[in-house]
Amino acid sequence: MKVSDGFWMTRKGYNVDFSEEIYGVSADENSVTVHTTHQWIHNRGMTLGGPVLTIRFTSTLENSIKVTITHFSGTVAHLPEFELSEDNGFRPTIKHYESGKIIMISGKTSVTIPPVKSPWGIEFRYDGKLLTRSGWRTTSIIQRERVPDQSDQRFFSRSDNGGNTYIREMLGISAGESIYGFGEKFTPFVKNGQTVEVWNNDGGTCTEQSYKSVPFFVSSRNYGIFVNHPELVDFEVASENVSRTAFTVQGEKMEYFLFGGDSVSSVIERYTALTGRPALPPAWSFGLWLSTSFTTDYDENTVNSFIDGMEHRNIPLDVFHFDCFWMKEQEWCSFQWDRDMFPDPKAMIQRLKNRGLKVCVWINPYVSQRAPIFCELMKKGYFLRNKDGSVFQTDLWQPAMAIIDFTNRDARKWFGERIRELAELGIDAVKTDFGERIPTDVVYSDGSDPFRMHNYYSYLYNKTVWDALSEAKGDACLFARAATAGCQKFPVHWGGDCFSDYYSMAETLRGGLSLCMSGFGYFSPDISGFEAKGTPDLYKRWLAFGLMSTHSRLHGSNSYRVPWNFDEESCKVAEFFVKLKGSLMPYLFANAVHTHKTGIPMMRAMVLDFGFDRNTHAIDTQYMLGDSLLCAPVFSEDGDCEFYLPDCGTWTDILTGETLSGGRWYSRKYDYFSMPLFAKPDSVIVFGNFKNSADYDYTDNVTIKIYGISDGHTVETEIYDSEGNQAFRVTAERSGNVLKAAINGSIKKYRIEAPSQEYEIIIK
Numbered sequence: 001m002k003v004s005d006g007f008w009m010t011r012k013g014y015n016v017d018f019s020e021e022i023y024g025v026s027a028d029e030n031s032v033t034v035h036t037t038h039q040w041i042h043n044r045g046m047t048l049g050g051p052v053l054t055i056r057f058t059s060t061l062e063n064s065i066k067v068t069i070t071h072f073s074g075t076v077a078h079l080p081e082f083e084l085s086e087d088n089g090f091r092p093t094i095k096h097y098e099s100g101k102i103i104m105i106s107g108k109t110s111v112t113i114p115p116v117k118s119p120w121g122i123e124f125r126y127d128g129k130l131l132t133r134s135g136w137r138t139t140s141i142i143q144r145e146r147v148p149d150q151s152d153q154r155f156f157s158r159s160d161n162g163g164n165t166y167i168r169e170m171l172g173i174s175a176g177e178s179i180y181g182f183g184e185k186f187t188p189f190v191k192n193g194q195t196v197e198v199w200n201n202d203g204g205t206c207t208e209q210s211y212k213s214v215p216f217f218v219s220s221r222n223y224g225i226f227v228n229h230p231e232l233v234d235f236e237v238a239s240e241n242v243s244r245t246a247f248t249v250q251g252e253k254m255e256y257f258l259f260g261g262d263s264v265s266s267v268i269e270r271y272t273a274l275t276g277r278p279a280l281p282p283a284w285s286f287g288l289w290l291s292t293s294f295t296t297d298y299d300e301n302t303v304n305s306f307i308d309g310m311e312h313r314n315i316p317l318d319v320f321h322f323d324c325f326w327m328k329e330q331e332w333c334s335f336q337w338d339r340d341m342f343p344d345p346k347a348m349i350q351r352l353k354n355r356g357l358k359v360c361v362w363i364n365p366y367v368s369q370r371a372p373i374f375c376e377l378m379k380k381g382y383f384l385r386n387k388d389g390s391v392f393q394t395d396l397w398q399p400a401m402a403i404i405d406f407t408n409r410d411a412r413k414w415f416g417e418r419i420r421e422l423a424e425l426g427i428d429a430v431k432t433d434f435g436e437r438i439p440t441d442v443v444y445s446d447g448s449d450p451f452r453m454h455n456y457y458s459y460l461y462n463k464t465v466w467d468a469l470s471e472a473k474g475d476a477c478l479f480a481r482a483a484t485a486g487c488q489k490f491p492v493h494w495g496g497d498c499f500s501d502y503y504s505m506a507e508t509l510r511g512g513l514s515l516c517m518s519g520f521g522y523f524s525p526d527i528s529g530f531e532a533k534g535t536p537d538l539y540k541r542w543l544a545f546g547l548m549s550t551h552s553r554l555h556g557s558n559s560y561r562v563p564w565n566f567d568e569e570s571c572k573v574a575e576f577f578v579k580l581k582g583s584l585m586p587y588l589f590a591n592a593v594h595t596h597k598t599g600i601p602m603m604r605a606m607v608l609d610f611g612f613d614r615n616t617h618a619i620d621t622q623y624m625l626g627d628s629l630l631c632a633p634v635f636s637e638d639g640d641c642e643f644y645l646p647d648c649g650t651w652t653d654i655l656t657g658e659t660l661s662g663g664r665w666y667s668r669k670y671d672y673f674s675m676p677l678f679a680k681p682d683s684v685i686v687f688g689n690f691k692n693s694a695d696y697d698y699t700d701n702v703t704i705k706i707y708g709i710s711d712g713h714t715v716e717t718e719i720y721d722s723e724g725n726q727a728f729r730v731t732a733e734r735s736g737n738v739l740k741a742a743i744n745g746s747i748k749k750y751r752i753e754a755p756s757q758e759y760e761i762i763i764k
Contacts, residue, residue, distance in 0.1 A: 001166070001234035001248040002195070003142055004241070017051050019120040019139040025102065025113065027094055031058035032102050032113055036120050036139070051141050053167075057113065059106035060086035063270050065124060065258045067111075069167050071141050072252040078449035080230055080407075080456045082485055084274050109260030124223065126260035130174075131223040138170035138244065156394060156439040159199045159232040160250065161451040167254035170244040177221050178617045179237050179245060180264075180605070183214035183483070184495065184515040186507045189605065189620035191217065193242075196235040198227075200436040200455050200482055204531075205498040205507040211436055212483035212493065213455055214518040216271060217245070220607060220617050224259040224267040226274065230456040230484065231449070250451075264517075264608045265600045271519050272599025276489040278521030279466075280596040281551075283589055283722035284358050285429065285477045285492060287318025287694030288547070288578050290562070291555035294323050294530075299341040300348050306562050307355065313564070313571040316578050316692045320352055321360040321431065321479070321553070332398050333364050334371035335418040349426040356693060360429035360479060361422060365415075365461050369393065369400035378402065382411035384442045392442050403438065406460035407446040407453075416468035423472035430469060435461045435482035458482035466490040479524070479553070488520040488599075492551045500529030500556075502635050505542055509633065510620050512549070516601035522592070523603050524551035528566075533559045536566040537637050540573045540672040545633035547577035548625055548677070550592070550603045573672045582690030584629075586698040586719050590686075591626035593720045602626055610646040613663070619644060622676070628683035628707075628717075629654070632676035639669045641676060649681030650708040657756045659708070679755075681708035684717040684730050699727045701749040706741070709734045709754070719745075740764055 003014040010016050019036035026033050034055045041047055056068045093105040100115025108127040121135035144164040173179065178190045186205045187194055194208075203209025215227040217235070227233045229249045236246040247256070259270040272278070290306060292298045303320065310317045326345075328338045337345040349359050367374055367383070377383060383402035384392045393400045405411050419430060438457045440450045462480050466489075469476040480493050487493070495511050498504035505525075512523040527546035528539040533556065543563075546552045554561040563570035581588070588602075595602040604624050606616035622632035622643050630651070632643035645651045647663030654677050660666060662681065670676070679685055689701040698719055709715055709732060716731040728745025739759040741752050752761055 001168075002236060002240045007241070013145045015143040015145065017141050018137045019053055019055075022114055022116055022118045022120055023052070025100070025116050027096070027102060029094070030091060031056055032094060032104055033057075034113060053139065053141060055139070057104050057111055059092035059104065060088060060090055061106075061270065061274055062090065063107035063109045063126075063260050064274065065104065065106060065109060065111045067256050067258065069139065069169065069254045070252065071165065071167065075252045078452055079446060080448050080452055082228060082230055082275065084228070085276065086274065107260075109258070111258075124258050124260065126222065127262070131221055131258070131260055132171040132173070132219070134169060134171055140168050142166040142168055142248070156441065157437065157454055158440050159197070159451070159454070161231070161449070163250050165252055166248050166250050167252070168246055168248040169254060169256065170241060170246040171225065173238050173243050173245055174221060176614070177219055178607070179217050179219055180607070181214065181217040181224075181514060181518045182210075182235065183518050184210050184212035184511045186210075186511040189510050189513060190618050192238040194237050195239050196237060198233040198235070198455065200438070200458060200484065202434070202436045205496055205504055205511060211481050211496045212487070212515055212520075214483075214485045215247075216485060216518050218264055218267050218517055220264070220611055222261050222263055222267055222611070224271050226257045226259070226271055226485070228255040228257065229452075231452040231454065264611050268517070268519060268601065268608070269599050272488065275486050275519060277597070277599045278488045278491050278595055279476070280592060280724050281477050281491050281522060282475050283585070283695040284318045284693060285551060286585060286588060286592070287552075287582065288316065289319040289321055289360065289551070289553035289555075290317055291321040291553060292323050292325070293556045293558070293560055295558045296325075296560055298325065303352075306560070307352070307357070309562055309564060313575065315563070315571060315575045316582060317357065318694055319358045319360055319429065321362070321555070323362045323431070323555070324433075326361055330399050331368050331371045333367055334373055335363070335421070336372065346425050353426055358428040359426060360431055361427050362431045362433055363465070364432070364434040365404045365406070366397055366401045366434065367404065368398035369402070370398075374402070377411075377414070380410065381445065382408055382414060384439065384444065387441070387443055392439055396437070397434070405445050406457065406464055407444045407448050411445075412460075412464050415464050419465050419468035420472045423469060428473070429477040429479060430465050431479040432462050432465050433481050455484040458484050459486055462487055462490045483520070485519070491520075491522045492524055493520055493522065494524040494526065494551070494553065497530045498526060500532045500534030500538060502538065504529050505538070505545065505633070506621065506635055509545070509623070512603065513605045513620055513623060516604050517608070519599060519601075521595040521599070521601045522550040524549055524553050526555045527553060528556065528561060530555065531557050536570055539563070539566045539570050541634050543570070543573050544577055544672070544675045547581050548631045548633075548675070550588070550625070552581070569672065576673050579690060582694055583687045584685070585690060585694050585696070586686040586688040586702060587628070587717075588626060589698065589722065590718055590720050593724050594627070596724070606644070606646065610648065613646045613648070615644055616646055628680045628685055630676065630678040630680065634670050634675055639671060640667065641670055642667045643676045645678060649710060651678040651681060652707045652755055653677065654679050654685070654705075654755075659756045679705070679707035682710060682713050682715045683707045684715055684732060686717065686719050686730065695722050697748070698722060699747045702747060704730055704741070704750055704752045706732045706739065706752065706754045709739065711736060734759070738762060
């Protein structure tokens, strides 16, 4: 939200009052409260008018500072609110100094507050190092003189609640600092210079709109900011003011958390401690998913032809997904199978499961007026309503469709029962599509503010499905599109509607990396793109990228995405990378467990692990898959790929055994059966005995490979079974050309290798 006209002036239609003077400070054992005036108070007469902002600092989680800025405290609080895991028993340390300065300390993170009669300004530090600061002409209250015309807003949702007051905070950006996150953003990975609106939209991957909007960003200086508002949050990242990140909310109050850490990963760990850790997806979900695609025609014979074709070509498959036409056209989402195409769905699903497959089905939270259940749901009051009491309806997606009101307990129960019925049929996973175009000029049954609900709707929608599926099956797996803060608890998430070209392949990766920088642990693209049909060349390159992501799905819009629909070489490429990923499952699933426990994403940007190397700060064309494997997709028809190896030792290509020194960019040409896949120096990767499914015994006949271990160094890794229980630990220590390895736990059969190195290996 831009309100300035240059640095000194304000745009017509807005009045801005900045915090100028610290006029009063008080403290108790848990908090510090500051009162700031909009001008310097030189005499008592100057206290007779004008806004005073009350700013309260406290900490409810170690290494976090909670800041609450209030103008009018008598306003009514509205639902919904994010579900946060604050520790009400946590106590920060508050130090008072003779000068009147106060420092509040939470772990190693602190905020410094100047004494009364000082200019407004605070500093956030971690272990003594400055993270960021707020000061002159930053913290402010904005009054709008007129409500802008929003008649051009599409999709029946306005991101403005009609109020005329805003609270804005601005935090400094240091020289060389980069800002990341805000959810799934397809714009340039480093967000400096961008305006970011945290407002969900169904806009595809080629625009600034987002399916998954999160009011959280993280800095290369190892701090993060979470703005605790589910409604629209406007961010200006080195855009309105090129040396500051500004964030604005509409209303009389703003609350945000600052997290400090010694790395980007530790900041994300703190953020997910507050908003929720990603659940552990089932092991089978890491295998290949095959979809019927979106608008294609299909029945059981079509489905079986796909599965037979994959089996005939020796391409292992774990999940088969039925997209929307498992229901009759114009009746979504009725939850009723199209009996003309699938006369006995229970028997069909059982036949698929007899072939060793898991089954997923598509749903959304909208109900067509043509659906057999529409009248019943309308009479029971399960839909969003207009202000006059009528049901909100639109023809945008389905004929005269209505939208489920997930604030209605009975509606949630009804929706959950439909999910449980699917589970009883044998369904293992649910694709929760849509949920972004949620209207704001409506009424919710619990009185929730529709502007605050616009983004938050995705949380209630996915939580309802997740809880029902978990109750029915003991575990759950979603394939979700819409999301906001906290939705990381309900994996997996996929990247939305992308085009079938290299531009969109790169967009999808940027979006996934931004999402994972925002607390989400796992990510999947639509392999080869959703819209249109790409070339065989693109399909094969995207196969490598998609299968070296945490989750991997073949899905498209109006054509089948089976590999032989492109060319026979695509089948061989699919087989190669499915089997490669399958063999990596002991390593991958161990990293998934780590993501579940810590919140540190499994698929992550280079800066997350290698922030000490400035060359990694802007890289968005490669990533780490887990803690030890660097992946760089090929984004060109000629097979050329440039990639960077961070400056931390010798990296090893896990496909060829080639070793390369870190701290350099490289350019290589790759065929369709390869891509840059490099093991980090001082790492251990365990390869399993993969056959047909990603869910297998990760302790049977494994190969333990120790990469690039330096003299005098010790490395270790842990391996878990497919239920998430620790199975064994590998520890390796190098002394000269002697490599000592210790196995702690039960392995049925194993061998140890040190690729591209000449070592005498001793097993302790």
